[in-house]
Amino acid sequence: MSETARLLIPAVVADPNGRFESARPAIAEALALGVGGFALYGGEQDAVRALTRELQQKSRVPLLVGADMERGAGQQFGGATGLPPLAAIAALDDMEALRRAARLTAREARTMGVNWTFGPVCDLDLEPDNPVLGTRVLGSDPERVGRLAVAWIEACQAEGVVACAKHFPGHGRTTVDPHRALPVVSTDRDTLHATDLAPFRAVIQAGVASMMAAHVSYPSLDPSGLPATLSRELLTWLLRQQMRYDGLLVADGLQMGAVMQVAGSEGDAAVRAISAGCDVLLAPRDLAGTAAALERALADRVLDPVRVQQSVRRRLKWAQWAAPPNDWRRPIAADAAWGAQLADRVVHVARGAEPRIGGAMELVVVDDDALVATDGVPASASRLPSREPLAEALRRAGVEVRAADADAGAGAGTTARVVALFGEVRPWKGRAGYAPESLAAVRAACDEARAAGRQVIVLQFDHPRLVGTIPGDAPVVCGWSGDRAMQQAVARWLLARRG
Incomplete structure (x- = not known):
């Protein structure tokens, strides 16, 4: 087991029956390598609860276990409460409903052992033809989006679950799906600072625990044209130094076309993302190859050991901070009924x-x-x-x-x-x-x-x-x-x- 392996967050996909039997070999490989967490996709509540308990028991370090739960824990996990998309809740103009949605999501997640939610989306709704946002966003007004995102994050983290603001520095102007190719945002620097970056400044001030970097190029912010995930200019200089963000920074999925178009391999993308300022890397497909690439880069001093240690410490800090899974504040039938009522309202x-x-x-x-x-x-x-x-x-x-x-x-x-x-x-x-x-x-x-x-x-x-x-x-x-x-x-x- 190496410290660089702790920076990897492999995906675990449930079987159609809601269990994880087919993922067992990959899980065993990940635990043997010493990864720092897992991203779960699907599964029935009881199976998820049993899996996360087993993962934490078998891991040598406390794990971050994350999932996409922008629409409640029911978005991923069978038997949990599904909620309307963020755009629908925001349209109600009911701040308490937004907070309660975040609390319910976090409580259900934590009782399953999921301590990290990949949300909320802090991007602005600026491009109707955007192929990745749609109903996931909180609106188009920077100040209002920041205010709503802060409310969601504070309610989520008050329940002991790590929130994740995404996708820095803003995905709202894209018309290309980064899963397929590299989007380029040509908007000028002043406009981006005044609008797209505003919600991220708000959530940083509110103490958001983690943030996800976008696989998007912003030439006015970094003339190299690199996607933010691989850009030291954007992640270290702008986000870390100018905006004073010191939380956990996660790279979006390494298998996405936007990164592969630039880096050529997951190993190369991983090394460049860590070097640029990312702390952990989401969903590598070639787990062993990516781990080996990080080890070689560290041994050859391509990666700065001090830089790697910063990421190792940040990951550990938030894995330890996240509340352990237990029945404290366990959701009750009235919570699920409220979730259904919220869906009815929209x-x-x-x-x-x-x-x-x-x-x-x-x-x-x-x-x-x-x-x-x-x-x-x-x-x-x-x-x-x-x-x-x-x-x-x-x-x-x-x-x-x-x-x-x-x-x-x-x-x-x-x-x-x-x-x-x-x-x-x-x-x-x-x-x-x-x-x-x-x-x-x-x-x-x-x-x-x-x-x-x-x-x-x-x-x-x-x-x-x-x-x-x-x-x-x-x-x-x-x-x-x-x-x-x-x-x-x-x-x-x-x-x-x-x-």
């Missing part, structure tokens, strides 16, 4: 008059996300949320939900057709908005029903600003995201409006 009519439905409906699912090729996409990013919770929730309430190709019988004229349009910004998807094929499918489904004299309702599981791209004039109900929690909230919304 569902709204985005176009047309408020619809009412009868006792039966015909459901047409248009899944824009399913159009994305999965070749070369990590398992942690390629698995889509189930599209079944919407229909399941309606059927449990006694609604007859028919498939689109089913025989509707004599009551066809009174059976509403509900078109569920799924499509969000997703890692590796490479675009925002809906593909022409998806919009054509929506149009065809609506036109067919209208021709038969039937009511049509479109359910949109994405940002409400995309409603203008949806063809036709059918009422559109916005559910913000396609997670289980939001599908169930939309089902409740429909049930409350049965005629």
